[in-house]
Amino acid sequence: MRITKEAKKKTEYKILRAAEKLFTKEGYKETTTRRIAVEAGIAAGTLFNYFPSKETLAMSLLAEKLALGREDFTRRLTSEESLSEDLFLLITSELRRLRPFRSFVAPVLETTMSPFPKENSCPAGQDSRAAHLDMVQKIIHNHGLSNIPEHISTTLYWSLYLGILAFWSSDTSRNQEETLALVDYSINVFTRTISDTSL
């Protein structure tokens, strides 16, 4: 029997919602793919037709939230922001959407968004990275401020960004306010670096 594209999307959506519910309710480590399949009302084997592993499933969930964060960012823009403010708002809008999943962001991102090349990279992770960096480059170009080659600014930015995510995932301060200060400081360092004409 051929499964229509629409039915496939529907099942994928059901799996993601089941995973979201169980990850936040029972914890990432504690949740098995079998349990997610039961919650989604599908056979255990069917789940693997959609997501080859629990990590890729979790990354798809996070990618979905990161995309929502980028939508929030676009909606919140007032066109009065400086480059630093734009980048700050992009990151914090994403983090706010990721907040319910903070407890398992680190292990998932470590395997799916690592800056080190991997044989079995996760498409959702790679797509999410590309979408985020695309947004960053658009912001930089809109402000016309970069004085260094794009691939260098991208690498610099990505290392800062992953550092922020790593810090945030284990930030125990109230409302992760230490991360807020870190984002502010890091983005200032980054924008100063790329707009430095003496480089």
Add this chain to the structure above:
Amino acid sequence: MAANTDNNKKGLPLDKVIQAIPEGITDAAEGADPLRELISQISTRKIPVNSLTRLWALGSMQAKVAVGYLAYAMRSSFSNKTEKQKRLNEAHLKAALKLLGTMGYLRGAVMKIGQLLSNMPHVVPDEISETLERLQFEAPPMHYSLIREVFLDEFGQEPSEIFASFDKKAFAAASLGQVHRATLNSGEEVAVKIQYPSMASTIRSDIANLKKILLPMKLKKESRYIFGHLSDVETVLVGETDYLEEARFMIKAREFFDPEDEIVVPKVWEEYSTDRVLTTDFLTGKHAADFLKTNPEQSSRDHFGILISRAILRIWGRAKTLYADPNPGNFLFLDDNRLGLLDFGCCRTLSTVEWKFQVQAETSLLNGDHEIMNRLIASATLFKGPEEMEPERLELMINLSKWQAEPAMKPGVFNFGDREYYQRGIDLYMEATRKGYIRNNSIYIWWTRLIFGHRTLLYRLGSKIDYHQIYMDERNY
């Protein structure tokens, strides 16, 4: 000595800070005084001008003042050593100052401590006090995107959803944050003080770093006490990060004043306040510098001198609390001649024991009871009795206490604009610092800060007032 001419052109009197550092030994290997050279290096750092980095410039200026103070205090503690020991100490000092210079580029306690130390007259000669005052007013650039995030965390809503209007640009710097003007939906004009994220942990880590910097000083018996002082500074500054605590104190202090007192503590809007955001009534008026620019009549200078003194003494008497941050930015001279008290973040409330001790000290001074006074001075400087103190130290401490108490003890009009009186206080403090007499109960850091803040402000106003009468009216024992 290489002062920064660029900075001097901009009116930052760094050379004055450097001049405040006493001459030291010369490091023959480097062919120059390494301390002066280092401070010059720090001071000649490029001062960034764009909005992204203004705060760092501000931080570094404060750090330079802190450097000036620490270098002064540390060098004093290295006198009477062998050349070898001196060189070793200079190496420690150099490393410490380098680290301190770096810390000045971080937001947080160093900036605050620089501000705190800048109230010490031996670091800040008369000529540069105005510049420092200006620095205390400059709003650090916490951009609006950051403000929005703080609001989402604190209220679950953005400023535009909470207020009828909200100025995106801050109008003033505040303790550990900045202040924005806004209008409530009900129409009231308010001042919204917003704290930079994570200040408490920054303060803790910066003070831990400062303690590390000062570690070589621990070897000197007298200098050990600075560590106790730093812990007290940490407690008060971390306490200052809790805006709800400040709100509670403001609500209490507001009740201390009746309309005829002409002293206003702004109303707190509790529903728009959290421990990181404090919303109060917006007051309009002038700060001291702008007030003085209007060339006010003597009667007006006296009037505000009376109000400032009464406000401080009433809070002291009623709440047993030192209004420990009497910098000019915290007083607003309202157009209708009332005085606005703006910031209650840095207050130090005395314990019952500390209060009893202070009452005893003031009573013995009033009664001229020298024997009790000497005993209390010994106790305040952590000696078992006056006989344990060197006569020189005892005499200096007596003179300092008398200088502090002089306006309260002398019936009739006291001229706070008298240069001789003000200079005498500075000289006494300089002498105490030069001799390394920093051994005392930590409460006196705040006491000194309050007294000097008050005396400096009234000196600049040139107020001639019956302080004795105000003191007698307000003493609550």
